[in-house]
Amino acid sequence: MSFTFSGQVALVTGGAAGIGRATALAFAQAGLSVVVSDVDTAGGEGTVELILAAGGQATFVRCDVTREAEVQALMAATLEAYGRLDYAFNNAGIEIEKGKLADGSEAEYDAIMGVNVKGVWLCMKHQIPLLLAQGGGAIVNTASVAGLGAAPKMSIYSASKHAVIGLTKSAAVEYAKKKIRVNAVCPAVIDTDMFRRAYEADPRKGEFAAAMHPVGRIGKVEEIATAVLYLCCDNAAFTTGHALAVDGGATAI
Numbered sequence: 001m002s003f004t005f006s007g008q009v010a011l012v013t014g015g016a017a018g019i020g021r022a023t024a025l026a027f028a029q030a031g032l033s034v035v036v037s038d039v040d041t042a043g044g045e046g047t048v049e050l051i052l053a054a055g056g057q058a059t060f061v062r063c064d065v066t067r068e069a070e071v072q073a074l075m076a077a078t079l080e081a082y083g084r085l086d087y088a089f090n091n092a093g094i095e096i097e098k099g100k101l102a103d104g105s106e107a108e109y110d111a112i113m114g115v116n117v118k119g120v121w122l123c124m125k126h127q128i129p130l131l132l133a134q135g136g137g138a139i140v141n142t143a144s145v146a147g148l149g150a151a152p153k154m155s156i157y158s159a160s161k162h163a164v165i166g167l168t169k170s171a172a173v174e175y176a177k178k179k180i181r182v183n184a185v186c187p188a189v190i191d192t193d194m195f196r197r198a199y200e201a202d203p204r205k206g207e208f209a210a211a212m213h214p215v216g217r218i219g220k221v222e223e224i225a226t227a228v229l230y231l232c233c234d235n236a237a238f239t240t241g242h243a244l245a246v247d248g249g250a251t252a253i
């Protein structure tokens with residue numbers, strides 16, 4: 001069975017790289033018009049070029065998800081480009097911690113919570129009115145396995161991803177009768193720039209990361225994209241308020 005989409009327009013934040021870029025490409029491949037958004041203009045335009053080269057439809061809109069005026073402008077630009085919004089993948093996120101909880105700084109806390117939590121909240125706040133006006137849609141937020149359990153030396157990040165799941169579940173219940181589904185995807189370690197920044201300096205850490213997953217390897221961006229497309233598509237009509245671990249069995253241990 002292939003995924004069926006009755007909607008036409010998808011928005012991806014953090015679409016300049018990694019999981020966001022792979023998911024933007026997957027939405028386009030499924031025949032949707034894609035608004036690619038990021039603070040990284042060169043990377044975001046690069047994603048659009050890849051989609052156009054493959055025969056798809058896409059537009060880049062720069063947006064810092066921590067700024068409400070920019071998020072509002074992103075939704076306005078989406079309507080201007082394609083006239084509607086059906087699926088939103090709120091994926092922009094950062095991880096910058098390197099130490100235990102007592103070593104963290106207020107600046108780290110504010111930065112991580114700002115992008116990972118406030119950013120997702122602001123995006124949903126300004127997406128939901130568009131979806132309500134159209135009679136429905138689907139939102140997927142990027143949490144993490146760090147939102148399902150402990151993440152040593154990443155306590156602020158872990159708290160931010162637990163918060164993403166809280167926002168996801170609450171919004172799902174609030175808008176379920178309005179035909180808006182809201183789910184989260186929870187990746188384990190995925191091969192992206194974020195992973196390379198954290199692990200590549202020390203190859204032993206890479207081996208350790210692979211061993212954390214019962215399948216014996218880290219994940220691929222395409223494997224997260226597939227999960228996001230499933231959660232958005234019509235086949236998932238009965239799935240809302242769910243935090244889907246895509247983790248090679250890591251949280252089953």
Ligand SMILES: NC(=O)c1ccc[n+]([C@@H]2O[C@H](COP(=O)([O-])OP(=O)(O)OC[C@H]3O[C@@H](n4cnc5c(N)ncnc54)[C@H](O)[C@@H]3O)[C@@H](O)[C@H]2O)c1
Nearest residue numbers: 014016017018019039064065092093144187189190192194
């Ligand atoms: N890579 C992993 O192992 C992993 C695991 C679990 C969860 N995640 C989550 O997946 C998401 C995507 O991460 P990735 O691994 O693809 O990392 P990445 O660094 O390759 O991509 C993140 C993107 O978010 C953008 N971004 C950062 N701050 C922003 C802001 N204020 N406004 C708009 N865009 C902003 C960055 O420019 C970047 O393009 C993040 O939410 C991350 O926390 C990643």
